[in-house]
Amino acid sequence: MKAQEKGEKEKVAYVVTPTYNERENIRILIPLLEETFESVKKKGYTPRILVVDDNSPDGTAEEVKKLAQKYGNIELLTGSKQGLGVAYQRGFKHVMDKCDAIIMMDADLSHPPSLIPGMLEELERGYTLVIGSRYIKGGGTPDWPLSRKLISRGGNFFARIVAGMYRVHDCTSGFRAISTDLLRKVDFRTLATRGYAFLTTLLYELYIKGAKIKEVPLVFKDRKYGETKLTRKDIIEFFLNAWRIRFRDSKRMIKFAIVGGSGIFVNLGVFQIAKLLLYSNLGQSNGTLLASSLIGDEISIIWNFILNHEWTFKHSTNDSHVLVKMLKFHAVAISSVVINNSVLFFLHTRFGVWDVAAKLAGILIAFLWNYFVNVKWTWREKI
Template sequence: MDLVFEKNKKSLIKAQVCFVLPTFNEADNIRNIIEAIFDQQVNVPDYQFKVLVVDDNSPDGTQQIVNQLIEKYDSLYLIAGEKNGLGNAYKRGFAYALKTLNPDFIFQMDSDGQHDPQIIPDFISQVNQGYSLVIGSRFIEGGTTPEFSVRRKLISWLGNILVRYIGGVRHIRDCTSGYRCISASYLKNCNFRFLSTQGYSFQSSLVCDLVAQGADCKEIPIVFSKRSFGNSKLSLKDQLEFIWNIPKLGFRTHKDFVKYSIVGFSGVLINLGVYVFLTRYLGMMPEIAPILSIEVSLLSNFMFNNFWTFKKRLIKSNFLSRLFQFHLVAGISGILNYSIFFVSFRYLMINDIFANLLGIAAAAIMNYLINSNWTWKTSSK
């Protein structure tokens, strides 16, 4: 009898969902969005909703409206702080929610009416199927951006392409969406110090970090509609920061890059050693020896990277496929190296040694980024 009572008691405990809403001057929108979120509670009775508003000291009365609503909703919370960008607002909100509200899942959601609260049950449905990261996607079938100009669509498309391939999240079509449901267990393990971006590029950094942890992702289509009131907060500074942050996405694990660099240096020594052996001891022609010495160093680099640098990664591709991809990347890197050297030396009048170093540095970085996120890409679940 006691065992049956305990089982029934546990079944009554609802999973906790916290909606984190960053705001700045959203007095015209915040009431509608909060009420619309709580209205969806009846459609997902197995979950308990909590809403956390993270306000950047809005001067338009946003906080006063939220405080009025707190008297109506016991599960509504407000924290305030200085305006330091969307990323920092989310960091403060996540930290407060995880420490104080004990959620099982956290929603990211805009406060301006562009994200439709009526599809919250669709997110929860995917959570119930076991997904730990559900993204409201504008770029899968059924998703649309009806208010985007051609220029805005092009920028979004290009930005997502860069994030997907440099950040190692090729299977995700919308990496910059701000409408997401995330398992709190993954957020607890996020390195928010690494996610140092202050603005909107925080969104792409976060999704890359979650996937790197192994979060199982599902995208559902959304219609990204026009703001109900007010103006967009996306500034030129945010766009520049997004571009600046792109290369950082490929270096999520600095230990891998250090190992990769050590292997690369060993490859240089092996290349030189084999060349000396072939020409000085076997009498091979200097014009022919580099072909063999380069290939030996490539094979050496591949084996060390495969069985040391990226040993802990769960990879689906087979050994021969990785070997072919590694050689292909080496060829592309070589072309980039020579192209930068040639342009720098011939047209920019840069010293030949320095021009060569520029080419080597650019090629080495590209080599790592492509191999890390393609040849030895961690497989998605």
């Protein structure tokens, strides 16, 4: 938040670029970036560069140090080689508190710096994630042979379908502008990907944190210097990861359903006990039936909230206070209570359905409503 507190005009944008043996490329890339920065400044951003180099044996870091002396806005972060994802995470942690936007880009000149001002403009328009996309109109990979095109298309299609990100045309592009406010919502512990698969996991995390996504056309140029760093391990991780994403998503639904299921028993149990007590003391009437039902509802709401808070949404990064979430959960629950009691009375009084069965039907309908509104509103995650 620091940069924003200083006021609109002093926004900072960091280009974060990971390098491994990119000496030839970084030597060309940085002057190109610096040229583009004139337009970046016009968009209201102070541009900076962070190179995350993993002790490249070709002397990339030395080249960066030289360039840093020439231009005053370059930083270098060094570390051991653990993969693209690990390098990006280190880079993000380094700049996150001191900027408003982060541009992720490859250092091998595949990503043209000239797109950056336009990407920042989209952030200014209110988008929070702008993707340089090869797979929308105007984008492409003209240098690639058919075999590479097919592999990339196939991988991208796989990520879109398996991970469920149909809306995004290019899930594997590494050229992105992200609003730092959005990135802060991501819990890096849940990313768990070290190599190139990080790009899809990060996209997914941003997506479920409510990213407003815009794709801009990217014509991807093949690298002229140096070699690819993509390994077979990266490819395996990529395919396994898409399934992991999908499984994690359904795990949340299953957990919510289990919690809800346990809540049904608590609700019905308390309902029966309350009926026993109230009927024997106050007699059987619509009033005592409603009171017993409401007592069952309240106890089960508290039960469900505690379990969801501690388990289903344990890794939620929605940082609103637990009491706020509890209040929201109650508000959703109250609307659910209205729904489930309407069903109970409708079925029981109109159609003479056994009260427990009528109540059960009400709980089930209310449960669905509960799930969707809580995911979207209480914990602010994507369905």
